[in-house]
Amino acid sequence: MGCFGFLKVIMFIFNGVIFLAGAAILAVGIWVKVDSGSILSFLGKIDGAPAGVTQVLNVGYLLIAVGAVLLVIGFLGCWGAARESRCMLLLFFTIVLLVFIAEIAGAIVILVFKPLVKDLTDKLGTSAVQSIKADYGKGNDVTGLWNITMMTLTCCGFNNYTDFSDSPYYKNNNNEFPPQCCSGSKNSCNSTMAETTGVSGCFSKLQKLINNNIVIIAAVALGIAALEISAMVVSMILYCKIGSKMG
Numbered sequence: 001m002g003c004f005g006f007l008k009v010i011m012f013i014f015n016g017v018i019f020l021a022g023a024a025i026l027a028v029g030i031w032v033k034v035d036s037g038s039i040l041s042f043l044g045k046i047d048g049a050p051a052g053v054t055q056v057l058n059v060g061y062l063l064i065a066v067g068a069v070l071l072v073i074g075f076l077g078c079w080g081a082a083r084e085s086r087c088m089l090l091l092f093f094t095i096v097l098l099v100f101i102a103e104i105a106g107a108i109v110i111l112v113f114k115p116l117v118k119d120l121t122d123k124l125g126t127s128a129v130q131s132i133k134a135d136y137g138k139g140n141d142v143t144g145l146w147n148i149t150m151m152t153l154t155c156c157g158f159n160n161y162t163d164f165s166d167s168p169y170y171k172n173n174n175n176e177f178p179p180q181c182c183s184g185s186k187n188s189c190n191s192t193m194a195e196t197t198g199v200s201g202c203f204s205k206l207q208k209l210i211n212n213n214i215v216i217i218a219a220v221a222l223g224i225a226a227l228e229i230s231a232m233v234v235s236m237i238l239y240c241k242i243g244s245k246m247g
Contacts, residue, residue: 004241008081011234015077015092022070029063077231081238086246089239093232100228103221125203128158136178137169147180153209155202156181161194163201 073095080088109116135142150156157163161181164170169178175190182189182197200208210217 004238007234007238007241008084011081011231011238012078014231015074015081017074018070019074019078022067022072022074024067025063026067026071029060029065029067032060032063077235080235084238084242084245086239086242089235089242093235093239096228096232096235100225100232103225103228121203125158129163132157132163133165133167136164136167137172143169147178149202150178150180153202153205154180154183154199155205156194156199157201158203159201161191161199 073092076088076092076095079085080092131142132146136146137143146157156178161177164177164181170176174188177189177191177194179185179189181194181199183199185193185197187193
């Protein structure tokens with residue numbers, strides 16, 4: 001097997017894995033949306049499931065989108081290599097290049113425009129707190145989203161328990177806070193208990209989580225970038241080789 005044949009096999013296997021992964025993710029996303037009744041029944045039987053946990057079904061849309069993109073990329077790379085289609089290889093290269101450029105642009109914005117990012121974060125925090133005070137305990141979407149977030153990260157509110165003051169939940173539960181703000185205590189969670197427990201806000205908890213795993217995140221990001229560059233290089237080599245054979 002020559003160099004050209006080896007590159008074809010590598011391209012086929014690599015994109016075949018991407019195609020299968022995309023198909024699996026897409027299938028799960030469709031199943032989540034189509035057979036939501038079974039999932040809701042299952043979630044409803046889980047002890048301690050937070051109110052509004054069924055909003056997790058909305059992740060089906062994200063799975064469908066991600067799966068579809070991976071499916072297209074995998075198909076173009078896999079079939080393009082197998083059939084020696086320059087058109088598919090070029091389209092594969094273009095899509096991966098656009099994704100790579102978007103990732104680089106996002107990284108540059110975060111690194112160069114830190115003050116802007118902080119300003120956006122402050123605005124996000126203000127909007128999040130306003131949303132909590134207006135809808136937590138009344139709107140299922142907001143309540144479910146925050147319950148899942150607080151349960152997953154073991155946190156309370158965006159900043160801390162005071163974010164829930166004057167919220168519908170606070171007013172309808174004798175001026176008490178969600179149990180997550182008192183480490184999931186089944187007893188009453190008043191301001192004294194919430195302050196004593198000292199559960200961190202979700203934003204600071206997320207920041208700490210990212211800072212503690214920054215090396216892993218950077219390594220994964222570099223690994224993904226290396227795979228994308230390798231895929232683009234191999235696809236372009238095959239594109240040129242196929243062109244020279246046709247000439």
